[in-house]
Amino acid sequence: xxxxxxxxxxxxxxxxxxxxxxxxxxxxxxxxxxxxxxxxxxxxxxxxxxxxxxxxxxxxxxxxxxxxxxxxxxxxxxxxxxxxxxxxxxxxxxxxxxxxxxxxxxxxxxxxxxxxxxxxxxxxxxxxxxxxxxxxxxxxxxxxxxxxxxxxxxxxxxxxxxxxxxxxxxxxxxxxxxxxxxxxxxxxxxxxxxxxxxxxxxxxxxxxxxxxxxxxxxxxxxxxxxxxxxxxxxxxxxxxxxxxxxxxxxxxxxxxxxxxxxxxxxxxxxxxxxxxxxxxxxxxxxxxxxxxxxxxxxxxxxxxxxxxxxxxxxxxxxxxxxxxxxxxxxxx
Amino acid sequence: xxxxxxxxxxxxxxxxxxxxxxxxxxxxxxxxxxxxxxxxxxxxxxxxxxxxxxxxxxxxxxxxxxxxxxxxxxxxxxxxxxxxxxxxxxxxxxxxxxxxxxxxxxxxxxxxxxxxxxxxxxxxxxxxxxxxxxxxxxxxxxxxxxxxxxxxxxxxxxxxxxxxxxxxxxxxxxxxxxxxxxxxxxxxxxxxxxxxxxxxxxxxxxxxxxxxxxxxxxxxxxxxxxxxxxxxxxxxxxxxxxxxxxxxxxxxxxxxxxxxxxxxxxxxxxxxxxxxxxxxxxxxxxxxxxxxxxxxxxxxxxxxxxxxxxxxxxxxxxxxxxxxxxxxxxxx
Numbered sequence: 001x002x003x004x005x006x007x008x009x010x011x012x013x014x015x016x017x018x019x020x021x022x023x024x025x026x027x028x029x030x031x032x033x034x035x036x037x038x039x040x041x042x043x044x045x046x047x048x049x050x051x052x053x054x055x056x057x058x059x060x061x062x063x064x065x066x067x068x069x070x071x072x073x074x075x076x077x078x079x080x081x082x083x084x085x086x087x088x089x090x091x092x093x094x095x096x097x098x099x100x101x102x103x104x105x106x107x108x109x110x111x112x113x114x115x116x117x118x119x120x121x122x123x124x125x126x127x128x129x130x131x132x133x134x135x136x137x138x139x140x141x142x143x144x145x146x147x148x149x150x151x152x153x154x155x156x157x158x159x160x161x162x163x164x165x166x167x168x169x170x171x172x173x174x175x176x177x178x179x180x181x182x183x184x185x186x187x188x189x190x191x192x193x194x195x196x197x198x199x200x201x202x203x204x205x206x207x208x209x210x211x212x213x214x215x216x217x218x219x220x221x222x223x224x225x226x227x228x229x230x231x232x233x234x235x236x237x238x239x240x241x242x243x244x245x246x247x248x249x250x251x252x253x254x255x256x257x258x259x260x261x262x263x264x265x266x267x268x269x270x271x272x273x274x275x276x277x278x279x280x281x282x283x284x285x286x287x288x289x290x291x292x293x294x295x296x297x298x299x300x301x302x303x304x305x306x307x308x309x310x311x312x313x314x315x316x317x318x319x320x321x322x323x324x325x326x327x328x329x330x331x332x
Numbered sequence: 333x334x335x336x337x338x339x340x341x342x343x344x345x346x347x348x349x350x351x352x353x354x355x356x357x358x359x360x361x362x363x364x365x366x367x368x369x370x371x372x373x374x375x376x377x378x379x380x381x382x383x384x385x386x387x388x389x390x391x392x393x394x395x396x397x398x399x400x401x402x403x404x405x406x407x408x409x410x411x412x413x414x415x416x417x418x419x420x421x422x423x424x425x426x427x428x429x430x431x432x433x434x435x436x437x438x439x440x441x442x443x444x445x446x447x448x449x450x451x452x453x454x455x456x457x458x459x460x461x462x463x464x465x466x467x468x469x470x471x472x473x474x475x476x477x478x479x480x481x482x483x484x485x486x487x488x489x490x491x492x493x494x495x496x497x498x499x500x501x502x503x504x505x506x507x508x509x510x511x512x513x514x515x516x517x518x519x520x521x522x523x524x525x526x527x528x529x530x531x532x533x534x535x536x537x538x539x540x541x542x543x544x545x546x547x548x549x550x551x552x553x554x555x556x557x558x559x560x561x562x563x564x565x566x567x568x569x570x571x572x573x574x575x576x577x578x579x580x581x582x583x584x585x586x587x588x589x590x591x592x593x594x595x596x597x598x599x600x601x602x603x604x605x606x607x608x609x610x611x612x613x614x615x616x617x618x619x620x621x622x623x624x625x626x627x628x629x630x631x632x633x634x635x636x637x638x639x640x641x642x643x644x645x646x647x648x649x650x651x652x653x654x655x656x657x658x659x660x661x662x663x664x
Contacts, residue, residue: 271343
């Protein structure tokens, strides 16, 4: 196992410690229970929090800051955080206007966020939740009942974070979040596996001439294992199911998000973006906004995912609103 | 060779095409000769350009935009661009106040930028050049006479770009660039090699328990091949030679830049940042500014480099100034 770490059991805490120093102007890191919280919390607004297993950086901790998340709860690598973390984070960000939980659809995350929401409610905090489930690759999976939550989560956290920052109330934030999830679809693939530090060996294997199409962000199986193919064919394999599922139609305006899985160089992401842009142009779908980079990752896995979000004017306005987090920043 | 590409010989052009669409608000891409140029060029200021082999993305094309570069010339992967590219870019950004060439110290780059500068001068364009050579790992290397130019180049492009944007003249821009280069030092290491697409196989090999310390950004040999070590030991191996070289002293304020080589997940970069912060604290060196991410890469190589830049007040002000490029953005 080749990793820049000290001991496998300390990776998450040490990375959090590094984040705390590197971004001391934006965030505070609380340990035991572990959560990352926006500087100066609680703010006079709806609190927006998320969380999930570590190993997907910069998601979610890298999205804590002005205009996005108020807190993030990192679990062990590829392991749900525990309710104590979500409860502590919920209390830390509650400014009296309620707290929205953004939950990716994985069984452990959903269960633990639900428990935290009940505990918070028992303490008089109003909590609403949204569950993302945008991955069109599989209907059920090793880790989920129903579809997995993937790339749309990043976009949703930005858009809803902007709404909360602008003063939207909890019901409005929840409604916008549900609209974003309903209008977004994703699918990913991998060229190589990844290794959970405490496991010490890859979670699966791929031959030198193989790739996994429809893979999940924990390396869980996708639709099928295939022979390696050119970028243009891979782009079709990912974009096709996404476009058919919603379905996206001629005349739609979308946010096109090409995401690296952690070990993918940027030059390849731009090659893939070029292919996606061609596919969308052929279908008369306009790319109104773009995001290219590694934002929801699977440790050092090499691969790519596409996310398309059908935009309306309000979503565009909220996407464009200022944001200042470790991983996404503009307008300030 | 596992890559998200179509044909090896088309990778650079297709990635440039993707960038052109993804960042159409910021840049234009010109083909044959290939260069990326800031929207609306020339601007009424000193033009700042750079260039070098591709495979180091986002450097340099990702740094074209307001407050940083006016143009970038991408060569083939790990191959210097040709003088025609630099000449065309120089002419495209020349607003009558002269053009600064930022050149990393590699033999091909230096030679071709010199030739382009002479050709531009013959057409009446005032050109000044700065050569970065911040890599303390080796005094000479496969690809250079003298030290290699690495991470400081990123910081220098930001700082000098801000100076040019603020109206500094060519001599002032060159002087600031030289001051940044003189006060910055870097060193890197790799856990895994990388494969140039047209070569089809890794440029070197590393056993499962080996790493290369002091490696260059093309995979060229470093100081030594060693057994894998914990993050804290690797941090000492990189920071030690950097700190001794300038030397950095108790009381210095630095910009600490922890850079991923392309295939390194962010969680590991934060573990390494945490180690670097500890080392600096022990020596009473203050981290005044930070940058953590993959900004000067070697395709899919897994590894890390440290860059430390000793800051003065003017450098801090220029670092903090607004920038809007595909890869670095703040203040706007």
